Amino acid sequence: MTQIIIRSITAEETRPLRQIMLRPHQAISELDYHGDDNEKTYHVGAFLDDELVGIASVYLENAPYKPEPKSWRLRGMAVLHHVQRKGYGKALLHACLAYIAKQNGLLIWCNARGGAMSFYQRLGFEVHGDAFEIPGIGLHYIMGRGV
Ligand SMILES: CC(C)(COP(=O)(O)OP(=O)(O)OC[C@H]1O[C@@H](n2cnc3c(N)ncnc32)[C@H](O)[C@@H]1OP(=O)(O)O)[C@@H](O)C(=O)NCCC(=O)NCCS
Known part of the structure; x- marks a missing residue:
């Protein structure tokens, strides 16, 4: 089985996949x-051989449904x-959860697209x-969990 390589990447590296996907x-x-x-x-990438095939980013930002300052937005x-x-x-x-835990974060949340729910x-x-x-993109749900 091919191994999934996960490592931190730059914001710039995320942009082509953000655009395509x-x-x-x-x-x-x-x-x-x-x-x-x-x-x-924190920006993180998943690699298959040397190809960047997946991305995610987390930002220190309060969840709209809970005034918990140790919240991170995906x-x-x-x-x-x-x-x-x-x-x-x-x-x-x-990888995002591990990073947030290291930062003493307590909650992760996102605006989830209907298709990713x-x-x-x-x-x-x-x-x-x-x-x-969200105009031009479609239905979303605020979703979250503890870290
Ligand atoms: C959503 C997305 C990131 C999931 O990535 P992925 O690599 O396919 O997900 P994984 O293979 O790691 O799946 C993890 C689990 O979720 C389940 N899952 C993934 N996509 C699913 C779907 N569309 N419907 C139901 N279950 C799903 C998997 O079966 C797996 O379950 P398991 O742990 O029991 O095996 C990917 O489908 C994607 O990029 N979609 C288009 C962009 C998008 O909508 N991004 C989210 C924006 S909010």
């Missing part, structure tokens, strides 16, 4: 998320189609509140 209607130059360059922000989670359902997403999420539920996230629409 999450925001194909936007230019790479527009895929600079707020907080990307904050020194506490954004830009994506795995290329040809390697989906092989454990890359789970490995990326576990089952993935997050499988990994212990729960839905908070009603579905909402």
Whole structure:
């Protein structure tokens, strides 16, 4: 079985996959998320051989449903189609959880796309509140779990 390699990457390295998998209607130059360059922000990549096939980022940011300052927001989670359902997403999420735990974080949350809801539920996230629409992208749910 091919080994999943997980390591930290730069914000710049995340952008091509953000574009391909999450925001194909936007230019790479527009895929600079707020907080990307904050020194506490963690960007992580999953590699198959030397190819970057998955990404995720976590930012120190309060969850909208809980005033817990030790909260981290997960954004830009994506795995290329040809390697989906092989454990890359789970490995990326576990790397984020390990990083947050090291920072003494207590909670992880995200705006989950409708299509990714089952993935997050499988990994212990729960839905908070009603579905909402992000224009141009679709239905989302706020989801979170403890770290
Ligand atoms: C969501 C996404 C990151 C999941 O990555 P992945 O590498 O395919 O997920 P994994 O293989 O690690 O799956 C982890 C678990 O979730 C389950 N799972 C993953 N995708 C699922 C889905 N669409 N429906 C149901 N279960 C799913 C897997 O079966 C696995 O369960 P297991 O631990 O019992 O085996 C990937 O499908 C993706 O990039 N989708 C498009 C972009 C996107 O929507 N990103 C999320 C933005 S909020």
